Amino acid sequence: MILKISQAILLVFLSGLSVFIGVAEISPLDLLDLSSEQAQIMLSSRLPRLFSILVAGSSLAVSGLIMQRITRNRFVSPTTAGTMEWCRLGVMVSILLLPQAPSLLRVVCAFVVSFCGTMLFLAIVNRIRNAGIILVPLVGIMLGGVVNALSTFFAYRYDIIQNMASWLQGNFSLVIAGNYELIYIGIPLMAAAYIFADRFTIAGMGKNTASALGLRYSAVLYTGLAIVAVVSSVSVVAVGNIPFVGLIVPNVVSLYRGDSVKRVLWDTAWLGALLVLVCDIAGRIAIYPFELPIGIVLSIIGSAVFLILITNSKKSYA
Amino acid sequence: MISFEGILKKYGKETVLKNVAASLPTEKIIAFIGGNGAGKSTLLGIISRLLDPNAGSVCIDGRMINQWNCRELAKHLTILGQSPNSAARITVEELVSFGRFPHTNGTLSEEDMKIVGEALDMTGMQPFKNRFIDELSGGQRQMAYIAMAIAQDTKYILLDEPLNNLDMSRSAGIMKILRRLVKEKSKTVMIVIHDINFVSFYADYIVALKDGELRYMGDADSIIRPEILSDIFSTDISVEKFGDRKICIYY
Amino acid sequence: MRRPKNKKFFPQFFALLLILLVLVSVYLFCDVSAQTLNYNIPRRLGVLAAIAVVALSVGVSTVVFQTVTENYILTPGIMGLDNLYIFIQGLTIYLLGNGTFNMMASTSHFVFTLIVMMCASVGIFLFMFKLNKGDIYFVVLSGLIFGMAFGGLSSFMQVLMDPSEFSILEGRMFASFNRINMDLLGIAALVSTAVSVWMFCDIRSLNAIVLGRRQAIALGVEYKRVVLKSLIVVALLTSASTALVGPVTFLGILVVSIARHIFPTFRHDILIGGSILTGLCALVFGMLATERVMQFSVPLGVIINFVGGLYFIYLMLKVKRV
Incomplete structure (x- = not known):
């Protein structure tokens, strides 16, 4: 309980920090007496940005968790299974x-x-x-590369390569009221993930075990996949590709919490939101007053963490 | 002669072998026995340079294992790992010809082909020599790999659980071939094996491990005793006379 | 191992050579009139020479890579070198701004790209190999992860660029055989031939590695040395071909899988030779298709990745169990 409270306090503190960083200066004291311009910035830009970060971070982390349980492989996530690339292909087709x-x-x-x-x-x-265990993400990333090659082929024909690059880039700086609200779809999906949590745990034991325990394996599989696909699609469309969150957060959580989906769900969502929030703040401070997009910050931090994870886990899982 | 001392092997924090030392006799079938996780396969892997120990040394025919040239050592010692497999399409004859790899520079001489032929005959794989190994049954494939080890014509042949997943007649067939290798060609065969009765019937010498330690070592007759086996496998095992052999009963 | 039945694959080699000859002559002499002779033939010969260098690099590196990873569905193109290449190109354009077009085609820039790629890839592989005591899958995965990080950085730069700068980069992002500079071709040819010959010294060990790590060591192969050398060779060859024409990520898997069908053997001399021939045929055919059928509208590199990618998916769905 104390842990949960301190987790919440940390998140609230960083959220507060996030709200007060930006080119237009707003200090916490101003909250008592906001000018209309400041209120405008708060409502249309700063708060939407904060909310989209929190929801995107936690829902992507949860969907990574679901994928890892379904495939029984710790190194699978929307980033390493090609899901994000498929989303991009879908967006490109629609455009x-x-x-x-x-x-x-x-x-x-x-x-x-x-x-x-x-x-x-x-x-x-x-x-x-x-x-x-390592071949699976390898093939997944390669599949992602293939999908990219397919998208590139069409993008080249219709001359929208540079546009595509901007969708690839996760970026919260473009979030303003009116264009990000879709991300809230992630919230009911996380609730659904919580309801289905035990089933995902059982499905993770394999088809035979799951069936022996009276679970409709394929139904759980499709539910899980649908959650993952919706969350990924929504976040690609609303804020762009946020890599590595679904990959590293569940791994870090399972280091100290074990593997039961219900038990780790809260921590996963929390750490996902926290990670994205921290990376976003770091990207905004690093080259102030300009911004590093979150996609870059996460690519670099995420790949480093991932390499450490596989080095350490190689002995026990490989 | 193969000897080793002070062998220590860890996987992460877990110690699999601690301070294992022995000198093994030659021209015998030497069985490594012990429960799951006792460290048999690891020890075999270290003796055959597949694994590096964290401490300790292995000495083969008077030379430290790391002083051997890879290829020279492959003329003296070979190992057949657990359930060997390959993604490539290779025929049985090609596979067995690989046994001559350390002895030649690419072209097989008449002499080499004769040795390959003998290995095929000895294992009864001659009729299958043009079949691809991925088309064979598990037992036939195991036999093909054993033929390769025979064709390599090394003084020491190490086999890691060669009887895994094989039926009784196959298993007995393999053990008989190993006996012939020791008797007719003066080879030394070291084998990790789970079925204690195969050990009792075919092995000359036994190395028994438990929890990463070498507990007992000696002629088969001195090890196949109820009190020793019960200790090694942590279960009640009784030993009965069966003709001039011994048979182990456990439940 | 060697047996008289080496001759078994003569018909296949002969047929491939014949196809290649036909394709090359169609490519060389199609649409040539007396006026355009002096322009067209040398240009096309240059394209063919570049194709030869790429086919050699891709054939050798992919076969070697698949052998040491003991896996026939991987291609060295995924190891992040493509993204590194695009990153270097993007960085040059971004730092030097708009007037870089000529500079991009210069020999010094090519040599710079080549050296940076070779050093970076060999460095990363060596480091990861040492760090993980020779676990090859880990090395591959690290390469991939580094590639993703570089990919992230370069797509950031692409967003920052103004459209005219981007159009220069776009020209370099996709493999093309039409802007070959003869000096560069010479250097790339030298590098890839030397590296391939170096690899051929260990061709017998590669044959034995087909049996897996344990059995290769049991047969006296210096496994670690050969695998490390193979990784370096793969890095050098991929760098050379990518620096010369641009990324051809999925060419390797396409060509080598077809070659494996035509030459079902573990013998690396035959397999590599067959892959190079197959690669030549595929590339000349692709060149004909882009120039004649598609009228240069889509670069060959984009088409290669498109076709190779589709083939990969097909391969994945039909593979029994890896």
Whole structure:
């Protein structure tokens, strides 16, 4: 309980910090007496940014957790399974077909494509599971590269390569009221993940065990996948690609909490939000008054953490 | 002669072998026995330079293992790992020809082909020599790999659980071949094996490990005793006479 | 090992050579009139020479890579070198601004790119190899992760660039055989030939590594040395071909998988030779297709990755169990 309170305090403190960083100066004291301009900045930019960070971070971490349980592989996540690349392909398709499409339509398109793509990945994983824990993410990343190559082919033909690069880049600086609200879809999905938590734990023991325990394995599988695909699609459309969160957060949490989904869910969501928040703040301070996009900060921090994780875990899992 | 001393091996924080030392006799079938996780396979891996120990040394025919040239050592000692496999499409004959790898520079002489042929005959794989190894049954594949080890014509042959997943007649067949290798060709065979009755019937010498320590070592007859076996496997084992052999009963 | 049945693959080699000859002559002499002869033929010969260098590098590196990773669905292109290449190109353009177009094509820039790529990749591989006591999958995965980090950095730069700078970068992002500078070609050819010959010294050990690590060591292969050398060779060859024409990530898996169908053997001399020939045919055919059918509208590199990528998915779905 004390742990939970201190976790919450840390998050609230950093959230407060996040709100008061920016080019337009607003100090905590101003809160008592906000000028209308300051209130405007708060409501239309700073708070939306904070909320989207918190929701995106926690929902991506949770979806990474779900994927790792379903595939029974710690190194699988939307980043290493090609899910993010499928989302991009979906967004690109929607833009090519309907240039003026509303973001909801883009999300639907990205969802359909990424759901199918991740199914494909799972089909492949089932064939190569015995080949070793590291081969699975390797194949996943390669599949992501393939999808990228496919998107590039079309992007090149229709001359939207540079636009594509900007979707690849997760970036919270463009978040303003009116264009980010879709991200809230992540909240009910996290609740769903909590309700289904025990089923994911059982599904993680394998199809046979799950069936023996009376679980409809494929139903759980599809539910999990759907959650992952929706969360990834929403975040790609609303804020861009946020890499590595779904990969490293569940791994770090399982180091001190074990593997039961229900037990780790809160910590995973918390650490995901915290990680993205910290990286966002770091990116905003690093080259102030300019910003490093969160995608960059996470690529660098995430790859370093990931390398440490596999070095340490190699002996016990490989 | 193979001897080793002060062998220590850790995986992470877990110590698998502690201070293991022995000098092993030659021209015998030497069985390494012990429960799961006792360190048998690890010890075999260290003797055959597949694994590096954290401390200790292995001496083969008077020379430290790290002073041997890889290829020279491959003419004296070979190991067949647990359930060997390969993704490539290789025929049985090609596989067995690999046994001549350390002896040649790429081209097989008449002499080499004769040795390959003998290995195929001895293991009964001659009829299958043009089959691809991934088309064989588990037992046949194991036999093909054993033929490769025979073709390598080394003084020491190390086998890590060669009887895994094989039926009784296959297992007995393999053990008989190993006997012939010792008798006719003066080889020294070291084998990790789980079935204690195969040990009792075929092994000349036994090295028994428990919890990473070498507990007992000696002629088969002196080790196949109920009190020793019960200690090693932590379960009640009784030993009965069966003709001039001994048979172990456990439940 | 060697047996008289080496001759078994003569028909396949012969057929591939014949196809190659036809493709090359169609490519060289198609649409050539007396006026354009002096322009077209030398240009096309240059393209063919570049194709030869790339086919050699990709064939050798992919076969070697698949052998030491004991896995036939991987390609060295995924090890992050492509992203490193795009990163270096992007960084040069971004730092030097708009007037860099000529500079980008210069020999010194090529040599710079080549040296940075070689040093970075060999350095990373060596470090990771030592750190993990020779676990090759870890090395591959680290390469990939580094690649993702570089990818992140370069897409950041792409967003920052103004469109005219970006158009220069876009030209370098996709493999193309049409902007080859003869000096560069000479250097790349030298590097890749020397490295390939160096690898051929260990071709017998590669044959034995097909049996897996344990059995290779039991047969007296200096496993660690050969694997480390193979990784260095892969890094050098991939650097050379990428620096010359740009990223051809999925060419390797496409070409070598086809070659494995045509030459079902573990013998590396045959396999590598077959892969190089297959690569030549594929690239000349691709060149014909881009120039004649698609009228230069899409670079060859984009098409290679498109076709290679689709082939990879097909391969993954039909593979039994790895």
